Amino acid sequence: MTAIVREAAEAAAPASATRLRITEIFHSIQGEADAVGWPTVFVRLTGCPLRCTWCDTEYAFHGGQWRDLDTILAEVAGYGARHVCVTGGEPLAQKRCLALLARLCDAGYEVALETSGALDVSGVDRRVRKVMDLKAPGSGEAARNLWSNLEHLTPRDQVKCVLADRADYDWAVARLREHRLAERCTVLFSPVHGALAPRELAEWILADRLPVRFQLQLHKALWGDVPGR
Numbered sequence: 001m002t003a004i005v006r007e008a009a010e011a012a013a014p015a016s017a018t019r020l021r022i023t024e025i026f027h028s029i030q031g032e033a034d035a036v037g038w039p040t041v042f043v044r045l046t047g048c049p050l051r052c053t054w055c056d057t058e059y060a061f062h063g064g065q066w067r068d069l070d071t072i073l074a075e076v077a078g079y080g081a082r083h084v085c086v087t088g089g090e091p092l093a094q095k096r097c098l099a100l101l102a103r104l105c106d107a108g109y110e111v112a113l114e115t116s117g118a119l120d121v122s123g124v125d126r127r128v129r130k131v132m133d134l135k136a137p138g139s140g141e142a143a144r145n146l147w148s149n150l151e152h153l154t155p156r157d158q159v160k161c162v163l164a165d166r167a168d169y170d171w172a173v174a175r176l177r178e179h180r181l182a183e184r185c186t187v188l189f190s191p192v193h194g195a196l197a198p199r200e201l202a203e204w205i206l207a208d209r210l211p212v213r214f215q216l217q218l219h220k221a222l223w224g225d226v227p228g229r
């Protein structure tokens with residue numbers, strides 16, 4: 001859908017059809033993935049159908065406030081940042097997230113989407129950089145991985161494996177090889193904060209000569225594990 005057609009459709013829609021439930025919008029340093037280090041506006045959508053054992057955003061499961069797209073865009077613009085990250089919760093659990101992503105791209109932002117990998121990403125605007133989890137067994141949600149999503153990844157996207165222990169690591173290495181993930185996009189391996197020692201994971205990656213990118217959550221080093229950062 002072109003921007004003009006989309007704007008006409010939104011103008012004709014009732015106000016409730018262009019609203020999203022939002023937990024928070026805030027300005028911080030991107031702590032993960034390709035855009036790490038960039039000042040970024042985060043739009044955190046409310047709700048998630050998963051319950052990962054190590055989830056650090058449980059406060060986004062419930063509550064939030066209904067906001068229309070124009071209001072969200074205006075608040076994002078107020079921070080004057082070039083990068084915007086749409087996250088959750090699981091943002092794709094709200095269908096109108098797709099319209100938000102497209103509007104942000106139309107407005108000229110560098111847009112990233114953080115998603116669990118459990119919901120279909122085929123409708124996501126191709127200008128968006130997807131950062132898609134593959135849930136390892138330690139998350140308790142490995143059965144939710146929607147493997148068909150791999151077909152919709154491009155070299156701009158990233159697959160992220162958050163690993164709690166050696167069993168998770170071995171699982172991720174097996175999936176890396178089975179699905180030739182590193183040939184599709186950048187693959188990120190990250191330790192569960194407080195569960196797996198970062199140095200241990202780094203040494204496993206080096207010992208196995210893996211074509212993956214190790215990452216720590218920069219925002220937690222800067223501010224600790226607090227909402228809105």
Ligand code: SF4
Binds near residue numbers: 048050054056088
């Ligand atoms: S998918 Fe993300 S928000 Fe949902 S439970 Fe897992 S870690 Fe938490």
